[in-house]
Amino acid sequence: MADHSNKLRAAAARVLNRKVLVLALIAVGGYELYRHPPIATVGPQQVGVRLNAWTGSVTEVGEGVCLMIPGIHSLRTFPLQDQIYRPERSAKANGSAPFQSSEGLSIGVELAIRYAVDPATLPKVAKSLPDHIGHDLVEPLVQGVIYKVFTRYTVREIFSTKRQEIQGVIESELKPMLAADGIVLRNVMMGNVDLPPDYRDGMNKVLATELETEQMQYTLQLKAKQVQESRLQAEAEKAQRETAAEAAADEQVIAAKGQEEAMKHVLPFKRKQIEQRELEAEAESAARIRAARGEAEARRIEAAGEADSRRKLADADAYRLEQIGKVNSEQLERDGGLIDKHPLLIQKTLADKLSDKISVIIAPPPATGGFIGQALIDGAPRKAVAAGNAP
Numbered sequence: 001m002a003d004h005s006n007k008l009r010a011a012a013a014r015v016l017n018r019k020v021l022v023l024a025l026i027a028v029g030g031y032e033l034y035r036h037p038p039i040a041t042v043g044p045q046q047v048g049v050r051l052n053a054w055t056g057s058v059t060e061v062g063e064g065v066c067l068m069i070p071g072i073h074s075l076r077t078f079p080l081q082d083q084i085y086r087p088e089r090s091a092k093a094n095g096s097a098p099f100q101s102s103e104g105l106s107i108g109v110e111l112a113i114r115y116a117v118d119p120a121t122l123p124k125v126a127k128s129l130p131d132h133i134g135h136d137l138v139e140p141l142v143q144g145v146i147y148k149v150f151t152r153y154t155v156r157e158i159f160s161t162k163r164q165e166i167q168g169v170i171e172s173e174l175k176p177m178l179a180a181d182g183i184v185l186r187n188v189m190m191g192n193v194d195l196p197p198d199y200r201d202g203m204n205k206v207l208a209t210e211l212e213t214e215q216m217q218y219t220l221q222l223k224a225k226q227v228q229e230s231r232l233q234a235e236a237e238k239a240q241r242e243t244a245a246e247a248a249a250d251e252q253v254i255a256a257k258g259q260e261e262a263m264k265h266v267l268p269f270k271r272k273q274i275e276q277r278e279l280e281a282e283a284e285s286a287a288r289i290r291a292a293r294g295e296a297e298a299r300r301i302e303a304a305g306e307a308d309s310r311r312k313l314a315d316a317d318a319y320r321l322e323q324i325g326k327v328n329s330e331q332l333e334r335d336g337g338l339i340d341k342h343p344l345l346i347q348k349t350l351a352d353k354l355s356d357k358i359s360v361i362i363a364p365p366p367a368t369g370g371f372i373g374q375a376l377i378d379g380a381p382r383k384a385v386a387a388g389n390a391p
Helices: 002-035 133-150 155-161 163-179 197-341 345-354 374-389
Strands: 039-042 046-052 058-061 064-067 073-079 083-085 106-117 183-194
Touching: 073 106, 083 133, 106 133, 106 155, 106 163, 133 163, 133 183, 155 163, 155 197, 163 183
Parallel strands: none
Antiparallel strands: 039 064, 046 058, 046 073, 083 106, 106 183
């Protein structure tokens, strides 16, 4: 019985020890899970790479939550956004690590290297990538390339003429080197170039001289173009004048041909007009001659008639005068006989002829045979003197 009870106690002790061990394992596991949770989170704009320590496999994990087994899995996250590396120590000519030109001068160049992690090749190179890609991988590669590239060019080429070429050379040499480590080079941007003060002054003078030279060349080219333009314009005007002259000549030729063609029809018409005018002139001349002859004949007939009428008028006047003379002679004979009989008729006739306002006084003729009114004229003054002498 004692042996059986001992066995029971021993079995119970072993069961208790197992329960305690299980509880201890559960507690340790819970503590480990608390310290190392079996999940991990990949943030936005990131990509995760989960490494399996047992199998050595690599799995790419996207944005979100992924399962992680403590002690077996490890997770690395990489940003998908573009990163920019700027070599600050080489930005100034008097900086701690300036670039060297082919002349051996120290220059500072502001560079910006834009890169990003390539998600397509990340699972293959994730094991070899350092924790700080920019500092441990990109910076050494960039430094090794850019210092070597700048030593191929002069300060003047770096400053002005070959900036784009230098950017292209840096990109072409740096891109395959970064691509081998799963880094995509976006571009290389070259900014301000810092020159030594003495060299900058000399460069400014040289650039000013070159600018004046280029300006003079541009002015000469402009003048040459203006001269060429004037020459071309003169040639164009000459060609235009020649064309206009040829056109005018052609017009004159065409007009002359037209006139010639027209004259073929006009000349017969003109001849007919001349003949017609000659005939009209001859007819007019004959008509004028006939009219002149008729007019002369009429004038001659008219003159003969006028002379005949004048002669008849003269004969009539002579006959009239002759008859009047005869009548007057007979009248004078009668008057003379009457005056011989009555001499006072002369004075009466004279008084009748003088005026109708003169009173006719019939007086006997004076004894002396003078003017009958002399006695009246002589008698008036005498009466006036007698009246004046009267008291």
